[in-house]
Amino acid sequence: MLAIEESQQLTLENLPALTLFTGNDQGQFEVMKAQVLEQIGYDPADLNFSHFDMKEVSYKDVELELVSLPFFADEKIVILDHFLDITTAKKRYLSDDELKSFEEYLENPSPTSKLVIFAEGKLDSKRRLVKILKRDAKIFEALEPKEQEIRAYFQKLSQKQGLVFDNKAFDHLLIKSGFQFSEIQKNLLFLESYKTDGHITEEDIVQAIPKTLQDNIFDLTQLILAKKIDQARDLVRDLTLQGEDEIKLIAIMLGQFRLYTQVKILQESGQTESQMVSSLGHYLGRNPNPYQIKFALRDTRGLSLNFLQDSIRYLIQADYQIKTGVYEKNYLFERALLQIASQSN
Known part of the structure; x- marks a missing residue:
């Protein structure tokens, strides 16, 4: 099962105490991320949610938020976005001391904070921090899907959207989209708005989907x-x-x-x-x-x-x-x- 399918079961009520979303299939990762944030009801104006872009934020602010008590609920959700320090990406945003502090937090996390981490890319398994996350977190990894997995996922999605494809029209869609997850998703939306009756022909794909x-x-x-x-x-x-x-x-x-x-x-x-x-x-x-x-x-x-x-x-x-x-x-x-x-x- 694709990570994006598995993550569809998540809600605010069943969200684990520590959840990690990662993977090197950028298209699937981005769609999964948007989907999960919607499923848990993320709202930047809601004080029970705290969102930090790890490319820009000071770690002291993150640490303070992790250990502070929630305002209006029993639990709060802390979201760490673009946490590239735990991936094989060469760019680093946290110092070794800051990463060590985060490791210490994970060994003794606050019972009133649920932590959601988005780390696009491949996890750096050599890091102790990653080993802790693999031990304790619920991980959803967006791996590059096989062709049959892409077909199965988007055929299901097409049916949910009420789209019916003629003969080789679905193959034409996949080819036109370069078998790229985000491109297929985007092009399905084009087709949905282009053909209100939901009946898709090869000619519809040529006409509706912009040439790359x-x-x-x-x-x-x-x-x-x-x-x-x-x-x-x-x-x-x-x-x-x-x-x-x-x-x-x-x-x-x-x-x-x-x-x-x-x-x-x-x-x-x-x-x-x-x-x-x-x-x-x-x-x-x-x-x-x-x-x-x-x-x-x-x-x-x-x-x-x-x-x-x-x-x-x-x-x-x-x-x-x-x-x-x-x-x-x-x-x-x-x-x-x-x-x-x-x-x-």
């Missing part, structure tokens, strides 16, 4: 491969008018062509799709989405490894020349696109 920069770069790549130069120029002009910089566009295209190249190499070595996911996961340090591999295989059909390598070289050269001020950015980017188009089949 990644979508536009994918379209640009396809136009270049099809040698539709005028349309590619129009798209680049639209993107730059929207404030996108050529260096950023090149970086995204490079990522796309690098994935194409990696997939092509693995395919020529005889690997299957599932083996490619594992191999790229080992190389990248994280498992790529299987759909990325599936579509990369489809898009590289008919493209040679030499062409992909040349395309990467053209983009890197353009990036270097832009950064060293050889010529105007728009000229160098357009030249790289023309070089790629001239080499495509």
